[in-house]
Amino acid sequence: MTKTPKKIGRPPMLTGKRIRIIKAKLTDEEFEALLEIQKATGLNRMELIRKRVLHGGSTVTINIKELLGTLDAIGAEMGRAGNNINQLARHANILNKQGNLTPEVIIEFNKLFTAYIRIQQELEKTLRQILRAMKST
Known part of the structure; x- marks a missing residue:
């Protein structure tokens, strides 16, 4: 009798899984501004974009x-x-x-x-x- 090996890692998400992708084009200046905000807040790029888009531009972000x-x-x-x-x-x-x-x-x-x-x-x-x-x- 052979055992099935256990799966390693995080279990698959059943709800709240992010499957939609958006793309945006930025100028060099806009991209540099995005990098500065990302550096100042300590958030990764996707977290920063989600917070700003979904919670408005006036959201306070704290590093x-x-x-x-x-x-x-x-x-x-x-x-x-x-x-x-x-x-x-x-x-x-x-x-x-x-x-x-x-x-x-x-x-x-x-x-x-x-x-x-x-x-x-x-x-x-x-x-x-x-x-x-x-x-x-």
């Missing part, structure tokens, strides 16, 4: 790799800022125990910490807007 890289850098910078704040607070506690903490240092620290909190809140607000924009596309 996910670039966004994640930027968010990673922002997260690292926020972590460094948090470490600096902890070090400053520790130093202020040491100065306070020694009786050397001046009101000017406290005022300056509070001013800088307030600015840091405001920037962090603006960052959170912007990230929520980005997530909403990504969900709507």
Whole structure:
């Protein structure tokens, strides 16, 4: 008795299979513009064309790799800022125990910490807007 070999790969699509082909002629300038948009969005050519044609020209496209890289850098910078704040607070506690903490240092620290909190809140607000924009596309 011989076994039939298993098929390797993705199973065939039963619905939603793309079988229609369209062709478009572009000038050199139009083709270069298409390549620039493709590079900026990180989408392959067919994904880009489908989004633009089917969802309109005003669709927001986001380069996910670039966004994640930027968010990673922002997260690292926020972590460094948090470490600096902890070090400053520790130093202020040491100065306070020694009786050397001046009101000017406290005022300056509070001013800088307030600015840091405001920037962090603006960052959170912007990230929520980005997530909403990504969900709507």
